[in-house]
Amino acid sequence: MSAPTLERPAPDDSALQDHFDATIAADHRIEPRDWMPEGYRKTLIRQIAQHAHSEIIGMQPEGDWLLAAPSLRRKAILLAKVQDEAGHGMYLYSATETLGADRADLTDKLIEQKQKYSSIFNYPTLTYADVGVIGWLVDGAAICNQVPLCRSSYGPYARAMIRICKEESFHQRQGYELLMTMMRGTEEQRAMVQDAVDRWWWPTLMMFGPPDEHSPNTAQSMAWGIKRHTNDELRQKFVDMSVPQADFLGVTIPDPELEFDPETGHYRFGRLDWEEFKRVVAGQGPMNAVRLARRRAARDDNAWITEAATAYAAKHAEGAA
């Protein structure tokens, strides 16, 4: 694979480019009305839009359990969490609009499959233990990814990430608490938790993306300060954090090669099935079609609400005039 090529500015933009580079070098933030290289703007739109889409689609796997939550307490918690995911999507669409994108247009591009969302949401939630494991592992991985993004070089994205990270902490803790409760329960409940961990562990590790040698855009994104760590660094950090949590919980991580390496101070772990990752990203995961169909239905079936609100606003404005 060839070395990544860093973007070169057109000659007449060089003074602007110098100012931009100096801002990045000083670890200051780029703000919406600043000049920025076109590649920086487009990369940010792609990155933030896919993140926003992931939050919105991410409501579905857990939303499937809203009507089947085992108690009113669990239902209230789950409702709050799913509502947060919607909020996170909105903060992020808001950030994309400071770059010239349009959130209705981004939604259309998601539904038309021109833009993607995280592969993790294409797996089904088969039992209530999945709700706990999503909170613990999937949101835990998201926190690993997102905490460094609070220092993103693009101001609106960094500020959205700060809000989101505060709320993700609730998501992870409610998931872990749910699992602790189930682990104190019956043998059947403990088996349910282990089964959920078995199904979600590897897809969660894939959330960090392909190995560094297959991530050609990483160098440019790190030079721009819109990515702070490589995929493999974040994946390692997540494994190191999760193993003691699994031990405390009393579940087994489904990886026979998982082993602590006293020399490096890190856990060694087995190879990920990147063929599966490619299939799921390409749309052949178990739930891709269901997720997109529901998002399309939400847009189309609820269009009358938008129209009614517009009509109400118009009538209201007439009355006031």
Next chain:
Amino acid sequence: MSSEMTAEGGHGAVPTSADVPVTPTPAASRRDWPLYEVFVRGKRGLNHVHVGSLHAPDDEMAVHAARDLYTRRNEGVSIWVVKAADITASSPDEKDPMFAPSGDKVYRHPTFYDIPENVPHM
């Protein structure tokens, strides 16, 4: 492994290669709801601070939407919304003529004045 895969979103890895479109499609159906900027006063005694934006059909519904979106955990005691189009802002290109005058007026800062250290309460 396809080389256009990369993980750059906060929620995991998807292709973000150059063929993912980012330019709005002109023909796409548009809601004509204006963009509102949202400001929240965190608690009494603090200024309103910009927190983000949203689209709404009118001012009143913008306040309600801002309440749901930006204050789910007691983040505020007061909300302002203002249409983004109604905001007049300085341009980054004007930063020199706009802000330079304060740069050479060092006498506006208390540190400009040498006062002996043994003068009390100064």
